[in-house]
Amino acid sequence: MKGRDKAAPARPTQKDIALAAGVSQAAVSLVLNKSETPSVPPATRTRILEVAEGLGYRPNHPARMLRSARTMTLACVIPDITNPFYPGLVRGLQTIAAPAGYDVLIFDTDGRPEREARAIDWLLQGRADGVVATFFHLRVPQLAVLARKGIPLVRLESRHKPDGPLAIDSVYIDNAEAAAEMTRLLIARGHRRIAMIQAEFGPSQRRAQGYGAVMREAGLTPDFITDSAYSEESGARAMTRLLERKGDRPTAVFGASDVLALGAMEAARNAGLSIPNDIAIAGFDDIPVAKLLGLTTVRQPEFDLGALAAETLVRRLQPGGLATPGRSHELKFEIMTRSSV
Amino acid sequence: MKGRDKAAPARPTQKDIALAAGVSQAAVSLVLNKSETPSVPPATRTRILEVAEGLGYRPNHPARMLRSARTMTLACVIPDITNPFYPGLVRGLQTIAAPAGYDVLIFDTDGRPEREARAIDWLLQGRADGVVATFFHLRVPQLAVLARKGIPLVRLESRHKPDGPLAIDSVYIDNAEAAAEMTRLLIARGHRRIAMIQAEFGPSQRRAQGYGAVMREAGLTPDFITDSAYSEESGARAMTRLLERKGDRPTAVFGASDVLALGAMEAARNAGLSIPNDIAIAGFDDIPVAKLLGLTTVRQPEFDLGALAAETLVRRLQPGGLATPGRSHELKFEIMTRSSV
DNA sequence: TTCGCTTAGTTATACGTATTACTAAAGCAA
DNA sequence: TTGCTTTAGTAATACGTATAACTAAGCGAA
Incomplete structure (x- = not known):
């Protein structure tokens, strides 16, 4: 049977x-x-x-894989497919991977530790030759096992990482500097009470650092409000909490991601506030709808990040490619000034 | 070596x-x-x-697959990951698939015939046990090979399909009726010159049928404008063409998808028009940003469609599950009335 | 004639797992 | 003692492919 x-x-x-x-x-x-x-x-x-x-x-693919130990597949591990930031990244990946003969598969971790572990497991089963990933919870020690087993990893990072001996590379924009620049913009527009909506995990931390540093430099007090995830609900919830305050309501709100900022915008509108007159809102990522909504934000070159990650992986997968030390590649961000600030 | x-x-x-x-x-x-x-x-x-x-x-996954001829993987073949409609579908899929022990992989066809063929190829290599898919180009004859080789397929359809002997099921909302209802709404609001922005392939056709039927019933002339893809660029381009017309400019525009409608909104705004005063705009899908932008649209229960598709597949993959005839499952749509009409 | 070379393949094996069919040893009853 | 049952495994094989190692036949050269 x-x-x-x-x-x-x-x-x-x-x-x-x-x-x-x-x-x-x-x-x-x-x-x-x-x-x-x-x-x-x-x-x-x-x-x-x-x-x-x-x-x-x-x-028969399984048979071929078994025999040759190559899957001709790259995995893309992302925390949330519903976040519009990632599709662009995937597109960039595919553009490079397809001509090199690799298929791209997407694995969604939902930003949860156990699903991140499951992704590692999945990779260790030999289901992809290499992987581009954003992990919110796992750190290098847990990821090193991939490199040691010959599966190169490119991380989507929020800052420069020192070179390491393992086949773990990273691509990033300088999140702290980008957030700093956005904060400077808000201050230049005359805002003094600027709040930042953060998420618990992920790139939010680095962005918060950049914001915090500039605030303090300017003699202002950083005002962090943290909600759980990178979702509109989280953003709206955080904004609602801000608006419930008496007295020291912020005049500007910086969302650690566009999705958070969008939620904040919605909550502000529901509260009858006009943007940017009553409250200014800035975001981070420049997802496609940011333009439509006039959201001032930091542009991440998602497509290029994906393409660069794919190139790095393809190079790693060539004979001897695993031997070179892990490198960190920086791409440039851009401040997109629109109507929400 | x-x-x-x-x-x-x-x-x-x-x-x-x-x-x-x-x-x-x-x-x-x-x-x-x-x-x-x-x-x-x-x-x-x-x-x-x-x-x-x-x-x-x-x-070792390949070895296990080879031995047992089961991958414990479901594939989701979609035409465009950058379209915000699909992530919700994938989420629905995962919710059912994960507890049943299946991983979900996403294959993006970009809506291109050759990549759709590649997806079929990919599936025939035995890389997934079952598949949920939206094909813009391939028809049942080309898809039947999957069912014949024992790979059940659930299609995301735009209308009822008659039962067939093969293991090909479908889930759908009645796209024609949904479009008809939206068109009735526009007419009820006093619009007489209503244009519809279509895409070349995909569910646009059925939606156009519903719109066309209601227009003619009401003694009005359907006004179709077709652009290539389901993208904002296409929507914006179509709207621009509409606005360039002398004399018989439409007072309402019905986008065959939200993404098209969004593009149209942007083009209208850029032309200095106010929505809905100068021009009303309606969409189809109810993607997450539709709410933020106040777009009046047809809600498709994407999550439920995904979950239902996954349930259907899981059932098919149980012993003997391939023998039952293919069925078509209808879910209900909903008109979301917001501020753009 | 014998040797070597080319042509046109074949045979055998390994990859890692799951499963069926088998077996050696021990224990116990009659 | 023989015969049977249980315990605790093992040996063998198949899945489909890729590849290294081999070979049989034919031909020309020395």
Whole structure:
């Protein structure tokens, strides 16, 4: 009894082709994989190819993986597919991966530690050759196992990481400096009471650092408000809490991500406030809708980050590529000034 | 010479565990897979488990797939990850798939025929046990091969499909009726010149039918404008073309998807028009930002569609599940009346 | 004739796992 | 003692592929 129902006819294998073409399975494998086969004359070659075509042969991927220990697949591990920041990243990845012969698969961790661990597990099972990832919870010690088992990792980081001996690279924009610049912009516009909406994990920390440093430099008091996730609900909740305050209501709110800022905008509007007159709002990421909503934000070159990550991985997967030390690549951010500030 | 660099230590296999624990590989496999092993006493069992843990053993997925012909993976084939409609669908899928032991992988076709074909190829290689998909180009004849090879497919459809003998199911909302209702709403609001922005492929057709039927019923002339894709650029381009017209400019525009409607909104605003006073805009999908932007639209229960699709697949993948005829499941849409109309 | 080379393949094996069929040893009853 | 049952495993095999190692036949050269 097979795993599949008997109702489903088995997919043809090389053995079937060999049988039908009157050759051995090895000959079939040879013809199917090499463009030049000195030991198989053109006539036989053509016959084999025709039979394969006729039977609708598709290589069995698991078998091929088992044999060659290569999946020709790159994984992209992200914390939240519903966050519009990531699709652009994936697009960048695909643009480089596809011509290099790699498929891209997306693994969504939901930003939860146990699902991040599951992703590692999944990778250790040999289901992808390399991975681009954003982990909120796991740190280098837990990730090192990937590199040690020969699976290169490119992390989407929030700052420069020192080079390390392992095959762990990173791509990033300087999140602290970007947040600092945005904070300076808000101060330059005359704001003194500026609050920052943070999330518990992820890049929020670095952004908060940049904001905090500039605030203190300017003699102002950083005003952090933290909610759990990078979601509109979190942003709206945080804004509602800010608006409930008596007296020292902020005149500007800096969301640690666009999604948070969007939630904040909605809450502000629901409270009858006009943006930016009653309250200014800034974000981080420049997701596609930011433009539509006129949100002033920090542009991350998501597509380029993805493309660079893919290039790095493809290079790592070439022979000997795992030996070079891990590097950190910086890309430039840009402040997008729109109407919300 | 292995496929992996020699720098990378091989992942431990059952053989390694067997060696270290002084038993046979078969015993290891038994212990690792069955909760009850009559032929292995508790002491040995514990020892094997400890050794496995100590070595950091992870099952080799390809090998397991090869042996058991099951991947415990569901694929989700979508035309565009940057369209915010799909993430919700994926979430719905995952919610059902995860507890049933299935991982979900996302395959992005970019709405292009050749990449849709590649997805089929990919599936025929045995890389997933079942698939939820939206195909813009491939039709049942091309898809039937999946069902024939024992890979159940749930299509995200735009209308009822008659039951068929193959293991191809579908989930849908009645797109024609939904579009009809939205069109009635626009007419009820006093609009007479209502244009519809369409895309070339995909669910746009059915939506156009519903719109067209109601327009004609009301004695009005359907006014279609088609652009290539479901993107903001397409929507903006179409709107720009509409606005360039002399004389018979529409007073309302119905986008065949929210993304199209959003693009149209932006173009209208850039042209200095106020919404809904100068021009009313309606969409279709109810993506998350629709609420933020006050877009009147048709709500598709994306999460429920995903969950239902996953349930259907999981059922299909139970023994004998492939034998039952393909069914079509309808879910309800809802008109979300906001400020853009 | 014998040797070597080319042609056209074939045979055998390994990858890691799951499972079926088998077995050696011990224990116990008759 | 023999025969049977239980215990505690092991040996063998198959999944489909890729590849290294081999070979049989034919031909030309020395």
